[in-house]
Amino acid sequence: MSRNFTIDSIPGDGIGVDVTQVAMECVDAAAALHGFTVSWRIRDWNSDLYVKTGRMMPVDGIEQLSSGDGIYLGAVGTPDVPDDVTLWGLLIPIRREFDQYINLRPMKLLPGVTGAMPGIEDLDIVVVRENVEGEYSQIGGRFGAGTDAEFAVQESVFTKAGISRVARYAAEAAAGRGGTLVSATKSNGIIHTMPFWDEVVARTVAQFAGVTVDKVLIDALAARLVMKPTSVRTIVASNLFGDILSDLVAGVAGSIGIAPSANLNPERRYPSMFEPVHGSAPDIAGKGIANPVGALWAASMMLEHLGEVAAARSLTAAFESTLADGIATPDLGGSATTMEFAKEVRDRLR
Known part of the structure; x- marks a missing residue:
């Protein structure tokens, strides 16, 4: 046929x-x-x-x-x-x-390509990014346009269902990639949405035998991906964090063009x-x-x-x-x- x-x-x-x-x-x-x-x-x-x-x-x-x-x-x-x-x-x-x-963004050091630093021949990272909610919402607006008091409000939207389903997908991916899932967060500074993200990710991944969550603050994770990129295999991240981290990983691997x-x-x-x-x-x-x-x-x-x-x-x-x-x-x-x-x-x- x-x-x-x-x-x-x-x-x-x-x-x-x-x-x-x-x-x-x-x-x-x-x-x-x-x-x-x-x-x-x-x-x-x-x-x-x-x-x-x-x-x-x-x-x-x-x-x-x-x-x-x-x-x-x-x-x-x-x-x-x-x-x-x-x-x-x-x-x-x-x-x-x-x-x-699901926004799935794999990256590895391709044959013949020189990475941004030596010693990353075994670079192999998959970023699983939540793709329809999070920081990219339409809720908010600009007020007082043209005045000294002008201001803008942008609301992030995180739902239990949205976080759970991206965490499940990422946990399944991590199960075949060493069993450690790195969760990007900023729960020390973003007081409502990020602790909620951490809690739902942890509860969801706990249902997967052999998979553990490594909760890492986004600033520390960015530094880790530059300094020790091969220490990370699978990342789950919100819409904004996943967007940024995947570009960073591509740069480490040699070019965003790949x-x-x-x-x-x-x-x-x-x-x-x-x-x-x-x-x-x-x-x-x-x-x-x-x-x-x-x-x-x-x-x-x-x-x-x-x-x-x-x-x-x-x-x-x-x-x-x-x-x-x-x-x-x-x-x-x-x-x-x-x-x-x-x-x-x-x-x-x-």
Whole structure:
């Protein structure tokens, strides 16, 4: 029986367009190798659309995406449109409408890549980030605009259900990764939400035999990830903390250009979304030098989520062996263009 998957591709802005185009070609090569096909639905939802229509995506955008098997995003953001507009007009609504409450961000030192410090050859960290509540809420506002008394209020939202489900997912991940789950917190200074986070994480993880929680304050954890990054394997964190820590880990591993991200609805009631962690990088957009590894790794995570595990492994092996042979884009010290790197990956998938 033939297998076909419908994937909505949203290249977005800047280098998002550059990396998704070549990554989709690599996915097609992996699919041909493993006997399935991918039907891509290209969605030109980006900052240009916002300038023209006042919206980052159509009114029925979520409905359009709901009939697909997955979503593949490049990056969004341009200097002429505020970042909060691009984020809240596209990425966050998709995450929340499809209840993609797990943001999974793995990172390891890839072959041929020099990390930010010596002695991290066995770096292997997975950040499990709560993805739909926490510090990224819409509750609050600005008051007294234009006066000396102007002020802003931003409310964080932490629910028992939200913390419990991300802690369960992270505990299951930690069980196969040494059994220690590092929980990022700031309960010494944030007096209500963070002690609540600590309590719910502890109660939830206690249900998993062989898994222990190492509660670490976010400032100490940031220092630990720089000084002793290989001492950490699995992290569970709130929306804000997970966002920051995963970028830090990517920097330790050599470049944010290699970092992948999966926005998951684990129950599969809705499509999940896959994207590189990097932004749209307007300064190098269209120059053909963007690193496609983060996009390729995200595509591999997408294939695995779709059940095409062998294809996911083939795609990962292809970009890892390309790096191991010294072929890399300028951000990793190489001279390959985006297209040259991707061609090497495709050649290894044939």
